Amino acid sequence: MYRIRLFCFIIFFSVCVILFQLAGFAYAQSNEQSLEEHLGLFANGNTSLLNDVFDKVKDSVVQISTEYQDPNSLNSIYDSSGASPFVMKFGSGFIYDDSGIIITNYHVISSASNIIVTFNNGNSYTAKVVGVDPYGDISILKIDNPMDEKLVPVAFSNSSLLKVGDPVLAIGNPYGLDNTLTFGIVSQIGRLLPNSDLGYSIPNVIQTDAAINPGNSGGPLIDLDGKVVGMNTAIFSNTGAYTGVGFAIPSNDIMRIIPSLLKSGTYQHPWLGISGSKLSPTFAEAFGLPHNYKGVLIEDVVPNGPADKAGLQGMLIQGNRFGEQQILDKDIIIAIDNHPVSRIDDIISYLDINKKVGDKINLSVNRNGQIINLVASLEARPDLPLQEIQSQSEPDNNNNIQPNTPFPNFKLPQLPDFKLPDFKLPGLAIDIPNQNLNEN
Numbered sequence: 001m002y003r004i005r006l007f008c009f010i011i012f013f014s015v016c017v018i019l020f021q022l023a024g025f026a027y028a029q030s031n032e033q034s035l036e037e038h039l040g041l042f043a044n045g046n047t048s049l050l051n052d053v054f055d056k057v058k059d060s061v062v063q064i065s066t067e068y069q070d071p072n073s074l075n076s077i078y079d080s081s082g083a084s085p086f087v088m089k090f091g092s093g094f095i096y097d098d099s100g101i102i103i104t105n106y107h108v109i110s111s112a113s114n115i116i117v118t119f120n121n122g123n124s125y126t127a128k129v130v131g132v133d134p135y136g137d138i139s140i141l142k143i144d145n146p147m148d149e150k151l152v153p154v155a156f157s158n159s160s161l162l163k164v165g166d167p168v169l170a171i172g173n174p175y176g177l178d179n180t181l182t183f184g185i186v187s188q189i190g191r192l193l194p195n196s197d198l199g200y201s202i203p204n205v206i207q208t209d210a211a212i213n214p215g216n217s218g219g220p221l222i223d224l225d226g227k228v229v230g231m232n233t234a235i236f237s238n239t240g241a242y243t244g245v246g247f248a249i250p251s252n253d254i255m256r257i258i259p260s261l262l263k264s265g266t267y268q269h270p271w272l273g274i275s276g277s278k279l280s281p282t283f284a285e286a287f288g289l290p291h292n293y294k295g296v297l298i299e300d301v302v303p304n305g306p307a308d309k310a311g312l313q314g315m316l317i318q319g320n321r322f323g324e325q326q327i328l329d330k331d332i333i334i335a336i337d338n339h340p341v342s343r344i345d346d347i348i349s350y351l352d353i354n355k356k357v358g359d360k361i362n363l364s365v366n367r368n369g370q371i372i373n374l375v376a377s378l379e380a381r382p383d384l385p386l387q388e389i390q391s392q393s394e395p396d397n398n399n400n401i402q403p404n405t406p407f408p409n410f411k412l413p414q415l416p417d418f419k420l421p422d423f424k425l426p427g428l429a430i431d432i433p434n435q436n437l438n439e440n
Helices: 035-040 048-060 251-264 281-286 306-310 344-354 386-393
Strands: 013-015 061-069 086-095 101-104 114-118 124-133 138-143 167-172 180-194 201-208 220-222 228-235 246-250 274-278 296-301 316-319 325-329 331-336 360-367 370-377
Touching: 048 061, 048 167, 048 180, 048 220, 061 101, 086 228, 101 251, 114 138, 124 251, 138 251, 167 228, 180 344, 201 228, 201 344, 228 251, 246 251, 274 344, 296 306, 296 344, 306 370, 331 344
Parallel strands: none
Antiparallel strands: 013 086, 061 086, 061 114, 086 101, 101 138, 114 124, 124 138, 167 180, 167 220, 180 201, 201 246, 220 228, 228 246, 274 296, 296 331, 316 325, 331 360, 360 370
16 A cells, blocks of 8 residues: 655745745646647747747746744744744745735745745735635735835636646746746646645645646646636645646636635635545445445534534444444435535535535435435534544544644545545655754
8 A cells, every 4th residue: 555645735845055946837728719729839849829928927926935933943043053943935926916915825824924925026025914715725915015016917717617638837936946937738627635734625626747846836827828727736746846746726716715815814615524435336235235326425424513413424333242343324425416426525526616604405315225315504614624523522433534644744634535546656745844044
């Protein structure tokens, strides 16, 4: 069994000697011209289209530098080695509007005591956090007193129109190399990306092979019209460097969340309060169901959560004197609002895209061979991570989502249905050590 390690693109590079930064990836899709027309412009080595796209977007992409105190350092101006306890981290971002709003990843500015935004022309400004969505790894900043700075906001494209194979571009600051452009394609859509700290996955993520490296986090993924289709967020890697598998949060998700962040500083994700897994053929046959029966087997229900209040039940397992275990009762969700579901991913994606807190959903459930219908009222995700809620309520339940900590300060929620069948990799990690800045 492969040991999977994810460093959720805290592609945010803690740097001391090397002034390098996370590089972003971008997908490409054209809404104004056909793909054939765009690709035709590359014939005979013609790169004018890429030149034009870069010129259109370069002034909209910014470098984000943050300073925070290393929790492992001593509580003094300098530690015993003479190094400053403050750590610099770098990432990317892009301009949302002409009032000075900047979009980036939450992990880029998390725990920062000081934030500096640097534009393509070299001008730098301090910035403050306006709103954050840790679950979606999205945050917005506002630069202070931009003076006479000419702000160039990005334009957004409809990420739901993306198709596998569409060309895309990434602009960001990999390893501190500002305004780096890379080119690739959309490798796949609809991926589910684990959130390393909070125990909930980010759905509908775009996969791309456009080169992304440390420093790209928060930068835009753009199409051939120069419009944003995503925000660079994570990569799969054993070394911390580009391996051809990167991920971006889709523009439609960003545009859905940003208005709430601007209005209230937060975003509430709809929450059902369950953990479960894809019903395997082995279990289906054991339950007397057809071999290819589709549904999500509910393993656990959060007490007093929306699913619990609606009457959904977790598995009841009973052992006998021979040490054998038998599942006596089980609920299998087969549809939500008449939309078939077969994986926990389907449920997360459906709720995030189509529902909001307070909405009611209709659950079609196979309970011990009988089809029943339940109605659940969605609530906001609680402040505590799901695995922490479950461990408090049922500490002896082995079906709870549990964190795995292969590295210090890093947690990978072990979602029952998260098996990454499409990724034949020995591991995945972005392992970037924090380095203190030395005072000279």
